[in-house]
Amino acid sequence: MATTFYSQIAANRRNSVLLALVLTVLLGVLGFVIGYGLTGYLVGGAAATGIAVAIAMLLALGSYFGGDSLVLAASSAKEIQEGQAPQLFNVVRELAIAAGIPMPKVFVIDDTAPNAFATGRDPKHASIAITTGLLEKLNREELQGVIGHELSHVRNYDIRFTLLVGVMVGGIALLADFFLRFTFWGGGRRSRSDREGGGGLQVIVFVIAIVLAILAPIAARFVQMAVSRQREYLADASSVELTRNPRGLEGALEKIAMDQEVLEAANRATQHLYFTNPIKKFEARSSSLMATHPPIIDRINRLRALTGEAPLPSTEARLLQGLD
Amino acid sequence: MSSTVIVVIVAIVAILVIGVLIYNGLVQRRLRIEEAFAQIDVQLKRRHDLIPNLVNAVKDYMGFEQDVLTKVTEARANAVTAGAQGPIAQAQAENVLTGTLRSLFAVVENYPDLKANQNVLSLQEQLTTTENQIGFARQHYNAVVLDYNQAIATVPNVLIAGPLGFTKREFFAAEPEASQVPVVQLR
Numbered sequence: 001m002a003t004t005f006y007s008q009i010a011a012n013r014r015n016s017v018l019l020a021l022v023l024t025v026l027l028g029v030l031g032f033v034i035g036y037g038l039t040g041y042l043v044g045g046a047a048a049t050g051i052a053v054a055i056a057m058l059l060a061l062g063s064y065f066g067g068d069s070l071v072l073a074a075s076s077a078k079e080i081q082e083g084q085a086p087q088l089f090n091v092v093r094e095l096a097i098a099a100g101i102p103m104p105k106v107f108v109i110d111d112t113a114p115n116a117f118a119t120g121r122d123p124k125h126a127s128i129a130i131t132t133g134l135l136e137k138l139n140r141e142e143l144q145g146v147i148g149h150e151l152s153h154v155r156n157y158d159i160r161f162t163l164l165v166g167v168m169v170g171g172i173a174l175l176a177d178f179f180l181r182f183t184f185w186g187g188g189r190r191s192r193s194d195r196e197g198g199g200g201l202q203v204i205v206f207v208i209a210i211v212l213a214i215l216a217p218i219a220a221r222f223v224q225m226a227v228s229r230q231r232e233y234l235a236d237a238s239s240v241e242l243t244r245n246p247r248g249l250e251g252a253l254e255k256i257a258m259d260q261e262v263l264e265a266a267n268r269a270t271q272h273l274y275f276t277n278p279i280k281k282f283e284a285r286s287s288s289l290m291a292t293h294p295p296i297i298d299r300i301n302r303l304r305a306l307t308g309e310a311p312l313p314s315t316e317a318r319l320l321q322g323l324d
Numbered sequence: 325m326s327s328t329v330i331v332v333i334v335a336i337v338a339i340l341v342i343g344v345l346i347y348n349g350l351v352q353r354r355l356r357i358e359e360a361f362a363q364i365d366v367q368l369k370r371r372h373d374l375i376p377n378l379v380n381a382v383k384d385y386m387g388f389e390q391d392v393l394t395k396v397t398e399a400r401a402n403a404v405t406a407g408a409q410g411p412i413a414q415a416q417a418e419n420v421l422t423g424t425l426r427s428l429f430a431v432v433e434n435y436p437d438l439k440a441n442q443n444v445l446s447l448q449e450q451l452t453t454t455e456n457q458i459g460f461a462r463q464h465y466n467a468v469v470l471d472y473n474q475a476i477a478t479v480p481n482v483l484i485a486g487p488l489g490f491t492k493r494e495f496f497a498a499e500p501e502a503s504q505v506p507v508v509q510l511r
Contacts, residue, residue, distance in 0.1 A: 086446070086449065087449055087453075090449065090450075090452075090453035090456075091453070093453070093457065094453055094456040094457050094460050095460065097363060097367075097457050097460045097461050097464060098460035098461075098463055098464055099464070100356075100360070100464045100467070100468065140452075242460070242463075244463070
């Protein structure tokens with residue numbers, strides 16, 4: 001029990017450093033290619049490498065220190081004070097005590113879809129965001145289960161790695177999309193007017209596009225690592241370890257599975273942070289490799305296995321999957 | 325000759341450094357226990373402070389069941405004084421208080437007016453969270469004690485822990501919940 005959570009912390013710290021390193025090296029190589037291509041000298045390549053590495057470090061430091069504010073702002077989450085939601089604060093405080101971590105900042109997302117996420121760089125700088133739908137639809141016990149799950153992500157340092165993945169990799173994915181479109185569509189038109197000024201710029205754009213095209217799948221691989229099913233299963237199990245009450249979390253998962261609302265504020269760069277996949281259409285395909293969350297039904301059955309209960313009967317299971 | 329001296333010095337320095345690291349790790353774990361213990365005390369005090377408010381809020385409604393309120397008030401007074409009589413007496417008194425509070429809430433269920441009273445509801449939520457916080461704080465205390473006890477009992481820490489006075493800590497005994505199920509009087 002204790003071993004899994006300490007080893008999870010170690011793995012998350014290691015992966016965070018690894019991610020920053022890989023990104024720095026890749027951007028460094030990219031910089032060298034551009035610099036060498038542009039100037040034709042190794043010195044030019046070296047200078048551009050320096051610039052690119054500096055950019056990579058800024059990106060990494062920026063994500064580390066400011067990424068949580070960015071993610072929260074992108075999800076239109078608003079920080080609330082104790083008086084606005086006393087019960088929510090009570091539940092968060094209870095489980096922070098159980099997990100032995102400081103009280104995180106509490107945010108609310110004004111959306112009827114029930115969901116939640118945690119972010120931050122470590123337990124001392126952590127935030128937890130809950131949709132108003134979650135607050136309305138869950139009872140106290142179920143809320144405890146969900147908050148326990150999120151605070152387990154905080155305690156395990158899952159938040160640090162998923163934050164870096166979200167901001168850095170999300171950024172690269174967006175850039176890749178942008179440059180690929182630019183090269184294949186806009187780039188063609190542009191070249192005609194560019195002829196008099198020389199085609200150097202276009203070559204650079206093309207090279208960037210190629211490198212980003214190579215980077216994007218690697219980025220996707222990191223996203224997959226970040227959202228590994230084990231991470232979610234472990235957070236579910238840790239939640240029960242904290243609350244000593246599997247029923248609450250199970251009830252929450254059931255209610256959320258039955259809910260058909262879509263969370264407006266979630267997007268590709270933030271979906272892996274949430275308690276359950278906020279983009280419901282993906283849920284149907286969640287048995288595929290690229291899914292960001294394990295199917296809810298599997299999570300419920302694992303919780304039932306913890307208490308020695310039989311898995312849900314297949315009729316009920318089909319209902320929960322929305323296939324009936 | 326000189327190379328042997330260097331090897332010996334390096335070895336001694338390495339052992340010292342490792343020893344200091346282990347010692348610091350153990351001290352940190354011991355501090356975590358103290359922190360966890362203080363946390364429990366904070367919650368217990370909070371509960372003691374909340375109870376008079378609750379009793380005041382409900383006493384006008386519960387004319388027929390004054391004895392439930394008297395028991396809660398007595399149990400609270402006992403718990404407050406038991407704080408000075410050592411951890412075992414304190415734990416016992418607190419457990420009795422928990423039991424009386426449970427029976428009070430069970431009785432409140434019989435009074436629709438009381439259940440709808442905003443003040444009572446808010447006090448009930450506050451006491452619920454305090455109860456939970458006490459429980460979770462004890463649970464966390466046991467987790468850090470377990471971690472510490474394991475740390476001082478394993479090699480190589482045990483070589484340092486013994487001579488430097490790191491002794492095994494006691495767990496919080498589980499609350500005897502089942503034996504104190506409140507009796508609900510249906511009238």
